[in-house]
Amino acid sequence: MPITPPPTLTALAPGVFAYVQPDGGWCVSNAGVLVGREAVTLVDATATVPRALHLREHIDSVTPAAVGTLIVTHRHGDHHYGACAVAPDATVVAHERTRELLLSDGLNLPGIWPDVAWGEVALRAPSVTFTDRLTLWVDELRVELIHPGPAHTAGDAVVWVPEHRILFTGDITFSGVTPLYLMGSLTGTLRALDLLRALEPEIVVSGHGPVTGPEVFDANAAYLRWVQELAAEGRAAGRTPLETAQTADLGAFKSLLDSERLVANLHRGYAELSGLPEAAELPVPAVLGDMVVFNGGRIPTCLA
Numbered sequence: 001m002p003i004t005p006p007p008t009l010t011a012l013a014p015g016v017f018a019y020v021q022p023d024g025g026w027c028v029s030n031a032g033v034l035v036g037r038e039a040v041t042l043v044d045a046t047a048t049v050p051r052a053l054h055l056r057e058h059i060d061s062v063t064p065a066a067v068g069t070l071i072v073t074h075r076h077g078d079h080h081y082g083a084c085a086v087a088p089d090a091t092v093v094a095h096e097r098t099r100e101l102l103l104s105d106g107l108n109l110p111g112i113w114p115d116v117a118w119g120e121v122a123l124r125a126p127s128v129t130f131t132d133r134l135t136l137w138v139d140e141l142r143v144e145l146i147h148p149g150p151a152h153t154a155g156d157a158v159v160w161v162p163e164h165r166i167l168f169t170g171d172i173t174f175s176g177v178t179p180l181y182l183m184g185s186l187t188g189t190l191r192a193l194d195l196l197r198a199l200e201p202e203i204v205v206s207g208h209g210p211v212t213g214p215e216v217f218d219a220n221a222a223y224l225r226w227v228q229e230l231a232a233e234g235r236a237a238g239r240t241p242l243e244t245a246q247t248a249d250l251g252a253f254k255s256l257l258d259s260e261r262l263v264a265n266l267h268r269g270y271a272e273l274s275g276l277p278e279a280a281e282l283p284v285p286a287v288l289g290d291m292v293v294f295n296g297g298r299i300p301t302c303l304a
Contacts, residue, residue: 003051009033009058010211012203013164015141017062019055021046024177024208025257027078027109027116027304032071032159032168032205033059036138039068042090043159043168044207045083047109047304049119052082059086069093069136071145072126073170073207074153075101075183077109078304081121093134094126095147097155102126112288113302130157148172148192150185150279152207156192160199167201173216175209178256179223182264182287185278186224186231193217193224209257223253227262231269241266242290260291260300 005022012018019031032043040059046052059067067087072080072094080102083092094102103125110118128134134145144160152171159168171180172192181189197217204216234244245263253259267287271280292299 003054007051007054007058009061012166012205012211013161015138016161016164016166018205018211019058020205020211021051023257023303024175024210026300026302027113029078029171029207030205030209031055033062034138034141034143034161035063036065036068036141038065040065041069041071041136041138041143042067042087043071044073044079044170045070045081045086047078047081048117049082049085049121050117051304052085055082056086066090070124071136071157071159072098072102073158073168074098074156075105076153076171077105077107077121079170079207080124081107081109081118083124084122085119087124090124091128092124092126093128093130093136093145095155095157096129096131098153098157099126099129099155101153101155113299113304116302116304118304146195148195150188151192152179152181152184152189154184154279156184158196160201162199165200165202166205167196167199167203168205169196169207171207172196173204173206173220175204175206175212175216176257177208178253178258178261179220180261180264181224181227181268182282182284183279184268186228186265186269186272188278190221190224193221223256226253227265227269231266231273234266235270235273241270242293245290245294258300260295263287263290263294
């Protein structure tokens with residue numbers, strides 16, 4: 001089955017590729033492909049079996065090697081459900097909290113979007129975990145996994161290739177797409193962006209959207225600070241997160257895809273203002289319900 005719009009596999013450096021899936025909206029995530037002489041190290045694995053098989057076709061176009069290692073950047077299934085198809089025998093590596101949360105979440109996305117052609121997806125739990133940092137090697141290429149603290153989720157991992165100054169951020173950054181912090185932290189993400197900026201990458205592959213340079217950090221930070229200001233104003237006025245979102249002027253952010261995420265981000269902002277710990281679990285069904293209301297009564301569009 002053809003995937004439309006068609007994904008692209010772009011060489012960023014010798015043996016280092018970005019797999020980008022347009023348009024980058026709900027569950028349409030990017031991946032990274034690091035090619036070694038005998039095996040591939042994959043950064044994330046897409047959301048569905050058809051999309052994972054399409055990723056495998058792109059990998060086959062540059063190497064016959066199998067995926068030996070899969071790095072899962074965080075808990076959300078749109079980044080790892082496809083592992084069963086594209087990396088069935090790989091060693092799965094993730095932050096220790098991601099293993100815990102991934103197993104707790106189970107296969108929850110088909111319950112939100114039952115009409116998506118998921119295929120026979122299955123969880124592949126990480127068998128190697130880390131806490132702060134872990135170094136992997138793809139032949140002579142050093143690959144550093146860094147946990148910057150709670151950001152998009154409680155267990156994010158970024159993948160840093162220092163030799164080529166290439167950074168795969170998972171969903172700590174979004175490119176041209178509204179960021180999402182429902183299961184993470186606004187303040188934690190701002191700290192994480194400072195840490196990532198300090199690495200001085202030249203190429204940044206976000207979890208969703210086109211490949212960019214480090215300017216994506218400033219774009220995401222500007223959105224974060226705007227959400228924090230909205231949350232403070234709305235909470236002080238006694239408005240709910242949904243009411244605050246409905247009356248907000250999107251301004252500079254109106255062109256970002258999936259604007260309904262503002263509601264979820266305001267729920268996180270209100271939670272932080274009330275003193276809840278960063279990345280504390282929020283009632284996801286209720287927040288999804290508010291996003292549906294904001295979206296005119298429709299479930300957010302998922303093109304996975």
